Each structure stands twice: as structure tokens, then as C-alpha cells.
Amino acid sequence: MQEENKTAQFEAVALPLFGAAYNLARWLVRNDRDAEDVVQEAYLRAFKFFGGYRGGDSRSWLLTIVRNTCYTWLQQNRARDLTDPIEDKLDELGVSAENPETLLLQEVDAQLVRRALEDLPIEFREVLIMREMEDLSYKQISTIAELPIGTVMSRLARGRKRLRELLLRRMGKEGLN
Amino acid sequence: MNCQEARNLMNPYLDGELDLVSGFEIEAHLKDCQACAQAYDELRSLHSAVSIAALRFQPPAALRNRVRSRIRDEAKVPNRLAPLPWRWLIPTMAGVALIGALSFLAFQNRPAANDLLAQEIVSSHVRSLMEKHLTDVPSSDQHTVKPWFDGRLDYSPPVKDLASAGYSLVGGRLDYIGNRPVAALVYQHRQHYINVFVWPSTEASDVSARALVRQGYNLINWTNAGMNYWATSDLNLAELQEFVQLLQK
Numbered sequence: 001m002q003e004e005n006k007t008a009q010f011e012a013v014a015l016p017l018f019g020a021a022y023n024l025a026r027w028l029v030r031n032d033r034d035a036e037d038v039v040q041e042a043y044l045r046a047f048k049f050f051g052g053y054r055g056g057d058s059r060s061w062l063l064t065i066v067r068n069t070c071y072t073w074l075q076q077n078r079a080r081d082l083t084d085p086i087e088d089k090l091d092e093l094g095v096s097a098e099n100p101e102t103l104l105l106q107e108v109d110a111q112l113v114r115r116a117l118e119d120l121p122i123e124f125r126e127v128l129i130m131r132e133m134e135d136l137s138y139k140q141i142s143t144i145a146e147l148p149i150g151t152v153m154s155r156l157a158r159g160r161k162r163l164r165e166l167l168l169r170r171m172g173k174e175g176l177n
Numbered sequence: 178m179n180c181q182e183a184r185n186l187m188n189p190y191l192d193g194e195l196d197l198v199s200g201f202e203i204e205a206h207l208k209d210c211q212a213c214a215q216a217y218d219e220l221r222s223l224h225s226a227v228s229i230a231a232l233r234f235q236p237p238a239a240l241r242n243r244v245r246s247r248i249r250d251e252a253k254v255p256n257r258l259a260p261l262p263w264r265w266l267i268p269t270m271a272g273v274a275l276i277g278a279l280s281f282l283a284f285q286n287r288p289a290a291n292d293l294l295a296q297e298i299v300s301s302h303v304r305s306l307m308e309k310h311l312t313d314v315p316s317s318d319q320h321t322v323k324p325w326f327d328g329r330l331d332y333s334p335p336v337k338d339l340a341s342a343g344y345s346l347v348g349g350r351l352d353y354i355g356n357r358p359v360a361a362l363v364y365q366h367r368q369h370y371i372n373v374f375v376w377p378s379t380e381a382s383d384v385s386a387r388a389l390v391r392q393g394y395n396l397i398n399w400t401n402a403g404m405n406y407w408a409t410s411d412l413n414l415a416e417l418q419e420f421v422q423l424l425q426k
Contacts, residue, residue: 004252006252007248007249007252010248011245011248015241015245018236018241018244019233019235019236022234022235022236022240023233023234023235026234027234032237035234036236036237036240039236039240039244040240040243040244040247041310043244043247043248044244044247044248044251045310047248047251047252048251048353049351049353049358051353051356051357051358052329052330052351052358068313068314069310071315072310072311072312072313072315075315110226110229110231110232113226113227113232114232117227117232128227131192132224132227132228133227133228133232133233135228137194138189138192138194146325153188153189153194156188156192157185157187157188160188160220160223160224163223163227164219164223167223
């Protein structure tokens with residue numbers, strides 16, 4: 001009886017978040033089949049630890065487990081994905097460094113954005129996915145990614161700046177073809 | 178507000194994370210400064226381009242069902258989360274044994290309960306290697322591993338780095354032993370992994386280390402400063418003992 005209860009409660013909390021869990025995992029491991037494996041394992045782990053979940057923000061709770069499972073998986077299977085070095089010095093956000101080209105995103109198609117996002121180092125990619133697609137707050141992202149809020153903020157700013165540059169580069173290339 | 182400040186605050190402004198006063202200030206600046214207003218427009222259109230639904234990956238329909246049935250299978254596995262009747266039975270069994278074999282039992286400390294626990298510890302150890310799921314927080318830095326447990330457990334496990342002695346910290350993991358979430362610390366010695374499970378002890382005083390063997394794995398159990406420890410590994414007993422002594426120092 002107790003076990004059935006636990007299972008039902010877990011399903012009520014975790015299954016509505018299945019789409020968010022899959023989307024995050026898929027963007028982190030960048031491959032359908034691996035994402036499926038990782039999500040399945042993350043859910044089994046979440047179920048195992050469900051006794052430790054004390055209510056509250058279930059998205060942060062579950063996505064933390066999903067993200068950890070992704071990182072463990074990447075470390076064991078594709079460690080090079082994690083070694084993309086991101087320089088510590090803050091990318092210039094200054095006015096002078098602004099690229100003179102104007103990005104006309106109305107003309108950018110989704111495939112181009114998808115490829116540019118996939119090219120971002122994981123540190124930037126994950127905060128962008130959580131912020132833009134999952135609509136998570138800085139606080140929630142800081143909990144899930146285990147980063148100080150200030151770092152979340154600067155990674156988002158730098159990630160967007162890099163994404164913009166990647167898009168401009170890709171659009172330039174396509175324009176020449 | 179000058180342009181540099183406005184650029185710095187543009188992202189949190191876009192994300193609705195800015196306090197009210199700074200929000201007003203940046204709005205005022207954007208009204209006056211065309212260059213910044215254009216930069217902000219671009220940022221906003223980048224935001225809309227990334228947040229469109231088309232970029233989200235949808236899970237295949239079969240996956241949800243597969244995960245659900247795996248969870249239900251998991252819920253049926255008896256040994257993993259010892260079902261309630263068993264927990265009642267253990268002291269009863271110990272009591273019966275006590276009447277029958279007083280002299281023998283005086284020598285051993287609650288064998289049934291510890292036996293079951295040792296079994297669980299070994300299963301967890303094996304699973305952690307098999308499922309390629311050694312760590313939730315992979316780090317050799319004790320100052321990264323220890324705080325990671327904050328908020329995940331209602332106690333703080335001591336974390337020690339013994340790399341200088343050849344036992345390097347690999348990371349930490351949340352595990353589930355004896356019906357409660359526990360800290361698992363993972364160490365590596367040559368090609369051997371050691372799992373150390375730590376949780377608050379119910380014993381009033383320290384208990385010195387005892388060694389057991391289960392399924393070919395060595396286990397050492399002790400209690401120190403209110404914490405219960407189980408170290409297990411396929412490492413030979415002498416080295417595991419050395420490791421435990423280093424840990425206790």
C-alpha cells in the first residue's frame with residue numbers, strides 16, 4: 001500500500017515535467033537515443049530519492065537530477081563535450097565591442113538557430129535552454145546548475161552574445177552560397 | 178545611467194529579474210539612447226528566436242510509457258526498500274535468537290540487522306559501478322563535495338581527501354540505504370573504487386571498526402562522532418583497512 005502511494009505521488013509530481021526533462025537532456029547530450037537513456041535513468045534515480053523530496057519547487061528538484069545524470073553520462077561517454085574551455089575573463093559586453101552588423105532575426109530560420117545553439121559550449125547552452133525554453137528564473141537556474149546567481153546572469157549575457165555571433169557567422173556563410 | 182551600465186543590465190531587464198528602480202532607469206535610458214535601444218531590440222528578438230516552440234525537443238511517446246513501467250517495476254523490487262513487515266521481524270528474530278543462544282549472541286552485535294544492511298551496502302556498491310553511476314557530484318575537491326550535500330540531506334557528512342596517500346576522492350552521490358537517503362563518498366585506489374556510506378548513527382558511543390565479507394566484497398563498518406560509516410570495495414582487506422584508518426585520523 002505504502003509503495004503504491006509513493007509511486008502514485010511520484011508520478012503526479014514527476015510525469016508532468018517529462019517534456020522539460022527530455023528537452024533539457026536532449027540539449028545537453030545532443031542526441032535522441034542518448035537523451036532517452038539519460039531521461040530514463042534520471043527518472044529512476046528521482047524515484048529512488050523521492051523520499052528525500054520535501055515538497056516545494058518540483059521543477060528545480062527534478063531538473064537538478066536530470067542535469068546531474070546528463071553530466072555523469074557525458075563524463076563517462078563523451079568527456080570531451082565537457083572540456084570546451086570557457087575563458088574566465090568576462091566577454092566584453094561593452095558598447096565599443098558591438099558588432100556593427102545588425103542581426104535581422106526575422107530572417108533567421110529555426111534550423112539555423114538550432115545549429116548555432118548546439119555549437120555553444122555546454123556552460124552557455126544549458127543556461128540558455130533553461131531560461132529561454134523552460135522559462136526558469138535566475139534563482140531556479142542557480143539551484144539546478146549549482147551556480148551563484150551572478151554567474152547565471154553573466155553566463156546568460158555571454159551566452160546570448162556568443163549565440164548572436166554564431167548566428168551572424170552562419171548567416172554570412174549561407175548568404176555566400 | 179550611462180551606456181555601459183545599461184548594457185550590463187540589459188539581460189536581467191529582459192528576463193524580468195531587475196529591481197523596480199533599476200528597471201525605471203534603464204527604461205529612461207533606452208528612450209534617450211538610440212544605440213542602446215537598438216541593441217536591446219536585437220537582444221529581445223534573439224530571445225524570441227530561441228524561445229520558439231519549434232526548438233523544443235519533444236520526447237517520443239513510447240518513452241514516457243517505458244519510463245512509467247520501469248518505475249512500477251522498481252516499486253515492486255522488495256529488497257531495495259525493505260518493506261515494513263521485515264523491519265518488524267528483525268528485532269523479533271533477534272529476540273528469539275537471544276533466548277536460544279545467549280552466549281553466542283553476547284559476542285555478536287545485532288547480527289540480523291547488520292547482515293541485511295551489509296547486503297544492501299554491497300548491492301548499492303555494485304549498482305553504482307554497474308549503472309555507470311558512481312557520482313552525482315564528480316569532484317576531487319572536498320570543498321566542492323561537502324557543500325553539495327547541503328539541502329540534499331539533513332546532515333553534513335565529513336569529507337576528506339586522501340589523494341596524497343593514494344586514495345583519491347572521485348566525488349559524492351546521494352544513495353538510499355536502510356530506508357533513508359544517505360551520502361556516498363567515492364574514492365579510487367589504482368583501479369579499485371571504494372564507496373563510503375555515511376549517515377547519522379543511533380548509537381550513543383563510538384563503535385570500533387569491524388570487517389565483513391559479502392559476495393567477495395570487503396566491508397568495514399564503524400561509528401565515530403555520531404556518524405555511522407560503511408566502507409566497501411573489491412580492494413583487499415589490508416588496503417581497505419589502511420584506507421579506513423586514514424579516514425579516521
